[in-house]
Amino acid sequence: MSQLIRVDQTDQLPAGARKLYTVENRQIAIFNLSGTLYAVDNHCTHRDGPVGAGELNDVVITCPWHGWRFNVTSGHCLEDGPDLRCYPVHVEGNDVLIDVATTVGSNSDDGIYCYLVRYGALGHVGRVGSINRVPCRRGDRVVVNTDRGVELAELLEAPKDGAGRSSQERPTAELLRVATDEDRQQEVDLGDLHEEVLKASEELISQRGLSITAVDAEQLFDGQTIIVYYLGESTEKLGPVAVELSKTLENRRVQFQPIENIDSTEP
Numbered sequence: 001m002s003q004l005i006r007v008d009q010t011d012q013l014p015a016g017a018r019k020l021y022t023v024e025n026r027q028i029a030i031f032n033l034s035g036t037l038y039a040v041d042n043h044c045t046h047r048d049g050p051v052g053a054g055e056l057n058d059v060v061i062t063c064p065w066h067g068w069r070f071n072v073t074s075g076h077c078l079e080d081g082p083d084l085r086c087y088p089v090h091v092e093g094n095d096v097l098i099d100v101a102t103t104v105g106s107n108s109d110d111g112i113y114c115y116l117v118r119y120g121a122l123g124h125v126g127r128v129g130s131i132n133r134v135p136c137r138r139g140d141r142v143v144v145n146t147d148r149g150v151e152l153a154e155l156l157e158a159p160k161d162g163a164g165r166s167s168q169e170r171p172t173a174e175l176l177r178v179a180t181d182e183d184r185q186q187e188v189d190l191g192d193l194h195e196e197v198l199k200a201s202e203e204l205i206s207q208r209g210l211s212i213t214a215v216d217a218e219q220l221f222d223g224q225t226i227i228v229y230y231l232g233e234s235t236e237k238l239g240p241v242a243v244e245l246s247k248t249l250e251n252r253r254v255q256f257q258p259i260e261n262i263d264s265t266e267p
């Protein structure tokens with residue numbers, strides 16, 4: 001049985017266009033290739049990367065995360081992996097509809113195990129996924145691969161025993177493993193650059209007369225990424241500060257991240 005959902009108008013999808021839609025809790029990318037519309041999951045079958053945002057060559061899209069390639073007209077995976085889920089597209093008048101009940105060229109068991117974790121100095125909470133069940137429980141330290149880099153996290157919730165893989169929940173990062181003794185030792189070996197980074201940041205910010213304040217810093221588990229949290233207006237002038245700071249920190253990658261949603265009202 002089909003389930004047609006209207007997502008757009010044809011004039012919003014001219015030849016060569018691609019757009020992203022959220023339909024029934026899934027992200028779906030629609031491509032207009034030479035006048036024909038194709039809809040595919042925006043969830044790469046490798047590790048759930050945003051494949052629809054990848055580089056398109058003719059009918060082949062390359063996932064921006066690790067380079068897996070898929071044919072967007074069929075979902076066929078050009079690597080040794082599962083195909084991408086495709087959806088029939090219908091045009092009725094000026095309406096574009098997707099049939100979300102019918103899938104083409106997909107592996108019906110493309111779900112993933114989803115885990116809730118907390119990570120980072122500011123305690124971000126998010127979902128991470130794994131194509132295999134990872135035996136772990138609340139409170140465990142785990143290693144995750146987020147859009148910031150490889151870092152340690154605290155497990156808040158694991159799938160219940162007996163629960164299968166879910167095709168509904170979409171994690172934003174990958175669960176790599178439960179932290180091992182070697183991981184814990186690596187964390188110790190990384191040392192604490194916190195004070196050094198904050199001091200160097202403040203000096204560079206003050207030299208440039210920027211009206212921002214660096215308030216916290218952390219080094220990710222990969223040892224190569226430093227994140228500096230700041231208060232104040234975001235400005236492109238932070239780019240050169242990050243470059244300078246990187247030079248003083250043995251060329252580690254430096255990111256400045258604003259702290260948002262702070263209530264600045266006087267008590």
Ligand code: FES
Nearest residue numbers: 044047049063066
């Ligand atoms: S997530 Fe797409 S190639 Fe890895």
